[in-house]
Amino acid sequence: xxxxxxxxxxxxxxxxxxxxxxxxxxxxxxxxxxxxxxxxxxxxxxxxxxxxxxxxxxxxxxxxxxxxxxxxxxxxxxxxxxxxxxxxxxxxxxxxxxxxxxxxxxxxxxxxxxxxxxxxxxxxxxxxxxxxxxxxxxxxxxxxxxxxxxxxxxxxxxxxxxxxxxxxxxxxxxxxxxxxxxxxxxxxxxxxxxxxxxxxxxxxxxxxxxxxxxxxxxxxxxxxxxxxxxxxxxxxxxxxxxxxxxxxxxxxxxxxxxxxxxxxxxxxxxxxxxxxxxxxxxxxxxxxxxxxxxxxxxxxxxxxxxxxxxxxxxxxxxxxxxxxxxxxxxxxxxxxxxxxxxxxxxxxxxxxxxxxxxxxxxxxxxxxxx
Numbered sequence: 242x243x244x245x246x247x248x249x250x251x252x253x254x255x256x257x258x259x260x261x262x263x264x265x266x267x268x269x270x271x272x273x274x275x276x277x278x279x280x281x282x283x284x285x286x287x288x289x290x291x292x293x294x295x296x297x298x299x300x301x302x303x304x305x306x307x308x309x310x311x312x313x314x315x316x317x318x319x320x321x322x323x324x325x326x327x328x329x330x331x332x333x334x335x336x337x338x339x340x341x342x343x344x345x346x347x348x349x350x351x352x353x354x355x356x357x358x359x360x361x362x363x364x365x366x367x368x369x370x371x372x373x374x375x376x377x378x379x380x381x382x383x384x385x386x387x388x389x390x391x392x393x394x395x396x397x398x399x400x401x402x403x404x405x406x407x408x409x410x411x412x413x414x415x416x417x418x419x420x421x422x423x424x425x426x427x428x429x430x431x432x433x434x435x436x437x438x439x440x441x442x443x444x445x446x447x448x449x450x451x452x453x454x455x456x457x458x459x460x461x462x463x464x465x466x467x468x469x470x471x472x473x474x475x476x477x478x479x480x481x482x483x484x485x486x487x488x489x490x491x492x493x494x495x496x497x498x499x500x501x502x503x504x505x506x507x508x509x510x511x512x513x514x515x516x517x518x519x520x521x522x523x524x525x526x527x528x529x530x531x532x533x534x535x536x537x538x539x540x541x542x543x544x545x546x547x548x549x550x551x552x553x554x555x556x557x558x559x560x561x562x563x564x565x566x567x568x569x570x571x572x573x574x575x576x577x578x579x580x581x582x583x584x585x586x587x588x589x590x591x592x593x594x595x596x597x598x599x600x601x602x603x604x605x606x607x608x609x610x611x
Contacts, residue, residue: 306374308367313374316346323388335366335373342388348373352544355387358530359544363497382494386519387526390600396520396559397602401443401470402594403463405552406430408476410453415479415568419578422477422568423451429565430475432587440595460555471524471597472560473590474552477577478567485570486541489529490562491521492554493547500546512554520559524597528561531593535585539576540566563590 303322304315316335320328325337325344335346345354351362360383364376375384386393406426408414414422427448434444447462448454454462463472478484490500492514498504514521525545533542543564553560565586566573576582 304372305377306369308369308374311364312377313364313367314377314380316373316375319375319380319384323384330373344384346373346375353379353383355526356530357542358526358533359542360387360526361500361544361546363494363547378494378497382497382518383522386523389605390523390597391603391605393519393523393601395469396517396523397598397600399469399471399598400441401445401466401468402433402437403445403447403466403470403472403556403558404430404434405447405459405463405472405474407474409448409451412453415477417568417574419568419574422479425477425565425568425577425583426475427451429583429587432584433473433475433590436587436591437594440591442594456551457555459552463552463556463558463560466558470558471520471594472552472556472558473528474550474560474562476562476564478564479569480567482569482571485567485573486543487529487532487536487566488543488564489525489545490548490550490553490564491525491545492518492560493549494518497547499549508549512549513557514553514555514560516557517559520601521553521561523601524559524594525561527593527597527600528563528590531596532563532565532586532589535589535592536582539582540573 304318306313306315316328316337319325320337323337324339325342326339328335328337330336330348333348333350335348337344337346343354343356346366347353348366348368351365353360353362353366362376362379362383364379367374390396406423406429408421408423408426410423412423414426416422427450430446431449434446437444445466447459459474463470478488492512493499493508495511495515496509498508522545529542529545533540548562550562553562566577566582568574568577
């Protein structure tokens with residue numbers, strides 16, 4: 242975990258060492274889920290949408306309003322543009338659905354489920370009278386690239402993957418009785434590298450041993466890769482004893498704060514990584530959903546979130562940061578030590594990268610004309 246730049250939050254208290262209150266139990270047996278049992282559409286959502294099976298309608302006039310100084314777009318406009326067949330509201334939720342995607346919005350909150358994968362919006366989902374509104378920022382920077390990845394410019398022409406195992410050397414990251422985060426980051430990154438190379442990808446790693454590197458050195462290493470590439474920072478998490486699950490971070494767009502932190506004037510600045518805002522969220526969607534599907538009940542979905550970690554801000558390739566589980570959670574810590582869990586986590590990443598590359602490489606299908 243990147244504890245040095247994490248915001249303070251009740252469920253994200255950094256614990257350097259997890260001290261077991263009971264004798265350490267054997268590593269639990271990992272129970273992989275059948276691939277077809279969960280998230281049946283999301284894992285192929287990027288590929289299916291790129292093939293034009295869900296196309297946008299001819300652009301109507303968007304229903305735009307301002308709420309607390311920010312531009313918002315009505316859910317009715319979203320339904321029309323993305324050809325959702327049905328929209329229903331029950332209590333505090335609004336659901337849009339068609340044959341491929343079910344999108345559930347929590348009115349008054351900032352959580353969105355797309356095919357049961359959680360996204361954390363940058364702005365609150367608002368209701369004005371009978372209408373529900375989504376911020377224009379979340380529409381442009383999250384919903385659209387997820388639903389139309391084939392419209393992301395210059396994202397698909399890559400064969401190089403940059404893996405960044407977090408921490409190392411004098412910086413062990415999170416620790417527990419089983420080992421250090423730095424060790425797990427390197428182990429899982431090595432598994433990802435081996436599987437990606439078997440698929441024909443070129444893979445470079447910021448470190449291949451227990452080596453300390455500053456955050457800036459990692460950014461410099463990634464930016465020295467001049468060919469088209471994607472960047473994945475691999476971490477494991479730490480927090481309170483009840484905190485568990487996986488989460489995936491992408492760089493906050495300009496005007497959006499770091500997750501869990503109040504807005505600062507500096508959040509308005511455009512960073513190097515913002516060049517790939519759309520590709521970042523599409524890549525995160527593919528990786529996060531793929532891992533959830535493979536881990537099934539062995540994990541908990543904490544969502545895809547926005548952050549201003551140094552590596553995400555500075556890297557000039559599409560970039561995400563993965564937190565693969567909580568080393569501070571009594572059960573999840575033992576799972577992380579398990580070879581089958583590590584292998585399944587790596588396989589989820591590899592499968593997602595292949596699907597992402599395919600999806601963003603497709604030619605956009607023109608909208609039907611009236």
